[in-house]
Amino acid sequence: SQQGEEDPQALSIQEGENATMNCSYKTSINNLQWYRQNSGRGLVHLILIRSNEREKHSGRLRVTLDTSKKSSSLLITASRAADTASYFCAASSGTYKYIFGTGTRLKVLA
């Protein structure tokens, strides 16, 4: 079973708009990560947020974590065509293992 479940499964927006993706998980976690995967490529690590953190920023990315609701969100501001990709959350309740969700497919239209 998946630890992380992303919502929506697919998202299509215009360039310049913001994109928000959500992730829900089932058990208490230590960390949660977000990854990007371009078509036919491996996953690229975007950001890691620990269970005692509520928000992290990296460039145009903003990640929030609500442990009471067992959920996280990834916001991409001022989206670009190059942001078109699949985005995955991965949650860990231990030290070494992360369980990935099924991903959100983001399409940014120029």
Place this chain on the structure above:
Amino acid sequence: NAGVTQTPKFQVLKTGQSMTLQCAQDMNHNSMYWYRQDPGMGLRLIYYSASEGTTDKGEVPNGYNVSRLNKREFSLRLESAAPSQTSVYFCASSDLGTGYGYTFGSGTRLTVV
């Protein structure tokens, strides 16, 4: 270039054949992982190695074996391939204490006919 290298990139097997997927990392990471990715299923953990000399099962270990050959190399073996093992396989490494997450290889696309 530093990173995770997987070989081969593509492979077609007949049902019942065996093969080994190779993975090597040059980042001095302690932990290494094998995932498979299927359409609509996301990534599922097959096996992982928290440190050299240790291996543990993930979510979907049946039909696979692994070997942590040394700190750099972690191989995945299919002893008797089945069509259900058609997938894209990703190797990853990490040193979670750094907070940088996993570094993934570019994947092996395996088809079992």
